[in-house]
Amino acid sequence: MHEMHVLIIDDESSIRESLAEFLRDFGMVVDTAVNAEEALELLAEKPYDVLIADLRLPGMTGDIMISKAHQLQPNLRFLIHTGSIDYRLSNELLSLGLTMDQIILKPLSDLTILVDKIESLFKN
Amino acid sequence: MQQPPSLFRSLNKTLILASVIPLLLFGIFILYSLLAGDTEEIKQKNQLLARVISGQVKAELSSPLAILDNLRDQLEKNPSPIPGEGLQHLLNQYVENQTYFDSIYLLSRKGRVTVVALSSQHAGLRENISNLEPAHLDFYQTAIRNGSSTWSDNFPSLVAGSPSLAICVPLLDGKAIIGNIRIDFLQALLQKTGGGQRVEISVLDHRGDVVAASGSYQAGLDANLSHLHLVQQGLKGHDGSALFASDGTSYLGSVSAIEGPGWLTLISQPMADAHQAVTHAALLFGIGLIGAVALAILLAYFKAREMARPFHELTRQAEMIAGGAYDLTETIPQHQEVASLFESFQAMAAGIQDRENALNRREQDYRSLAENLPAIVYRVLIQQDNHLILLNRYQEKLTGFSHEEMIEGGTRFYANRIHPEDFPRTRDQISAAVNRKQPYNIEYRFCHKDGSYRHFIERGMPIFDEQNELCCLDGVVFDNSEQHCAKEILLQTEKMMSVGSLAAGMAREINNPLAGIRMNVELINQHLNPEHAANGRRARECQTDLNKVTRFLQLSKIDNQLNAIEEAAGRTAKIVDSVLSFSHNKRESFSECQAIDLIEQALQLAEQNLDMKKGFDFRKIKINRNYAENIPEILCEPDQIQRVLLNILENGAQAMFQETAKLREPTFTIAARKNGDYLCLEISDTGPGMDESVRRRVFEPFYTTKEAGQGTGLGLSVSYFIISNNHRGTISVESTPGVGSTFSICLPYRFSESVDANQF
Numbered sequence: 008m009h010e011m012h013v014l015i016i017d018d019e020s021s022i023r024e025s026l027a028e029f030l031r032d033f034g035m036v037v038d039t040a041v042n043a044e045e046a047l048e049l050l051a052e053k054p055y056d057v058l059i060a061d062l063r064l065p066g067m068t069g070d071i072m073i074s075k076a077h078q079l080q081p082n083l084r085f086l087i088h089t090g091s092i093d094y095r096l097s098n099e100l101l102s103l104g105l106t107m108d109q110i111i112l113k114p115l116s117d118l119t120i121l122v123d124k125i126e127s128l129f130k131n
Numbered sequence: 132m133q134q135p136p137s138l139f140r141s142l143n144k145t146l147i148l149a150s151v152i153p154l155l156l157f158g159i160f161i162l163y164s165l166l167a168g169d170t171e172e173i174k175q176k177n178q179l180l181a182r183v184i185s186g187q188v189k190a191e192l193s194s195p196l197a198i199l200d201n202l203r204d205q206l207e208k209n210p211s212p213i214p215g216e217g218l219q220h221l222l223n224q225y226v227e228n229q230t231y232f233d234s235i236y237l238l239s240r241k242g243r244v245t246v247v248a249l250s251s252q253h254a255g256l257r258e259n260i261s262n263l264e265p266a267h268l269d270f271y272q273t274a275i276r277n278g279s280s281t282w283s284d285n286f287p288s289l290v291a292g293s294p295s296l297a298i299c300v301p302l303l304d305g306k307a308i309i310g311n312i313r314i315d316f317l318q319a320l321l322q323k324t325g326g327g328q329r330v331e332i333s334v335l336d337h338r339g340d341v342v343a344a345s346g347s348y349q350a351g352l353d354a355n356l357s358h359l360h361l362v363q364q365g366l367k368g369h370d371g372s373a374l375f376a377s378d379g380t381s382y383l384g385s386v387s388a389i390e391g392p393g394w395l396t397l398i399s400q401p402m403a404d405a406h407q408a409v410t411h412a413a414l415l416f417g418i419g420l421i422g423a424v425a426l427a428i429l430l431a432y433f434k435a436r437e438m439a440r441p442f443h444e445l446t447r448q449a450e451m452i453a454g455g456a457y458d459l460t461e462t463i464p465q466h467q468e469v470a471s472l473f474e475s476f477q478a479m480a481a482g483i484q485d486r487e488n489a490l491n492r493r494e495q496d497y498r499s500l501a502e503n504l505p506a507i508v509y510r511v512l513i514q515q516d517n518h519l520i521l522l523n524r525y526q527e528k529l530t531g532f533s534h535e536e537m538i539e540g541g542t543r544f545y546a547n548r549i550h551p552e553d554f555p556r557t558r559d560q561i562s563a564a565v566n567r568k569q570p571y572n573i574e575y576r577f578c579h580k581d582g583s584y585r586h587f588i589e590r591g592m593p594i595f596d597e598q599n600e601l602c603c604l605d606g607v608v609f610d611n612s613e614q615h616c617a618k619e620i621l622l623q624t625e626k627m628m629s630v631g632s633l634a635a636g637m638a639r640e641i642n643n644p645l646a647g648i649r650m651n652v653e654l655i656n657q658h659l660n661p662e663h664a665a666n667g668r669r670a671r672e673c674q675t676d677l678n679k680v681t682r683f684l685q686l687s688k689i690d691n692q693l694n695a696i697e698e699a700a701g702r703t704a705k706i707v708d709s710v711l712s713f714s715h716n717k718r719e720s721f722s723e724c725q726a727i728d729l730i731e732q733a734l735q736l737a738e739q740n741l742d743m744k745k746g747f748d749f750r751k752i753k754i755n756r757n758y759a760e761n762i763p764e765i766l767c768e769p770d771q772i773q774r775v776l777l778n779i780l781e782n783g784a785q786a787m788f789q790e791t792a793k794l795r796e797p798t799f800t801i802a803a804r805k806n807g808d809y810l811c812l813e814i815s816d817t818g819p820g821m822d823e824s825v826r827r828r829v830f831e832p833f834y835t836t837k838e839a840g841q842g843t844g845l846g847l848s849v850s851y852f853i854i855s856n857n858h859r860g861t862i863s864v865e866s867t868p869g870v871g872s873t874f875s876i877c878l879p880y881r882f883s884e885s886v887d888a889n890q891f
Contacts, residue, residue: 021644025651029650090642115650117653
């Protein structure tokens, strides 16, 4: 199994860094970005396998960022890490193939679930 | 003021005057001229009569004279003296053959009676004659002297005993013949002549003695009328007429001389009698006058009545109009002027009626408007001891008091029923408005008759009179309770909403760092896991024995501390969750619950949560339970309800453990019962209670009586929101300072309408 390249976008540093550390312990290569603009810059430079994003971001919102990200890297898989309990996928995101399974609610008590979800993204 | 005279009287006077005056004038004029003419006529008539009678008398008297003349002639013719017996015989013959003389005498030259011849009637009186001495008599002497026949004056005849006259015829030889005539015949003549007349005919001798008279001559045959001027003139030979008075009666007299004896015929007619025609005329006039007056009165009466009729009619109509009836019946006027007056009256009545109708309509409008105004409209008459005037009866609806109660009680009564907290403020506001001569706009609570307080808005203004003195306060009072409540509810709701959004916003904000904490704790746990491959690798890298490290960490109780962090974070997350959760009103989370179970669970939680650290022990609180039987289950979100109950219990416990409450044993009294469609729970404490100003605000977000840092003041506002918004129930509190507070929660058994999802 090749290394998983993950891009984590969250404006909360404690979340972002702990998530990154966690996944690194599992042998993933993890990059982080504080906002959408930074993320898109990174996406333009290197290929990633998974994008884990909080949708409430300063500046460009997560929705638009995901659309753009998809344009940049069509094979990119997405996981949405959000605090809103009743977040609903917009039509646009639905059209990109996102499902409810790809929504993770904060705070995640058991981070290993994250690992499972990432793996399941590539099972099909 | 005296009553003016009636129409009848005036008309009466006028008509009477109108008929009487001309009549009188005319009458007087006519009568006067009649009288004058009459007098003349009568004078002439009587004059004529006098002349006629004079003529007649003269004629009558000429007969005896002729006889004596005849005798004289016979005696003088005879040249030789006739013997005495022959004389006697001659005289007797003469006396016998005539009717005039009752005796004839022959007188000697010396004037002694020589022969007497008496008529057979008076034969028995011979001896009286011998004593006659006619020589002394005037008429004898006059006759002898003048040598002509001379009549004597009237004298009572010795022979006849009745008035007689004598004629003395002188003879050539100085002797004389005297004949004695009874003048009864004159009387008879006069009677005959004057019988048909209404006059008194009298014959006077030259001395003025009445010789003969007709009829019932008042003066009598012995009267002497020589005192009358008329008679005097007549005896002088002046015929004429004049008025004379005798015995108080006025006479019209006419005289005519009788030639021969030098006598006078006097015709006397009493004026009254003379002017009988005139008197009759006057009488007729009088009757006519009376008739005219009577007619005048009658006419006056009827005319007055007729003339008064329109006045009566108009008076009646005026009374009708005054009484408010304008339907005047048409009357047929009698005169043009009255006609126009009647028309004017009709027009006036119609005009008044129209105006009155218009006024009535307008008054109706104003009245109904006033009645319909949904407000108390008042006027306080300051200068009349604050007498109160109310425009309509709405005060009954607003205050529960009747019109009479309000008016009688007046402003004082009203003021007393304003809430004592509001009264000073309203009083001052009104005073200020009066001072500034401006309207006032005040709000206050008013105690309704049923004892509850209503929220009133009052707007009014002070009114000043010409002397710039305050004379009244005019204003309106509205019941603003509903709007006030609604406003408060709105305010509460807005606050709730702000709380909600605050809470939700805050919750979301907290979630992130919280997640950060928890995730890092998780990470640390992972890094401390000796079985994790990466850890082993990192241990080998720094040449450390992972087991020793693990043991070291165990001794330090790192895992305990990490657990504590996790627990705290977890609790925080739960709190955030619960705050977030109450803002979402998903029906799906509702379930049927037994209220009593919820209460008991809340009590248990309270015991667990509220411990010594907070300064009190919940377990020291006495719990009185007052649960009704057969309370059905309610549909609710149990966590939320429990949260509310816990909040109340917490507040109550804290209150009871304050200084002032320590005198009484801290007690909760919890009641649960069915109340119509609602389940009602009451939690009463024995705390110090709250006064009205605190009680009103207890559900306000961030309102707290605790010191800073001792609580956010959100608890009850959230509870309010949960109960009222999420469960469509009611939550309220009553409190009595010094006694305690009672929270009442009422939850409906069913939701009839769908509950809104997420309010935020």
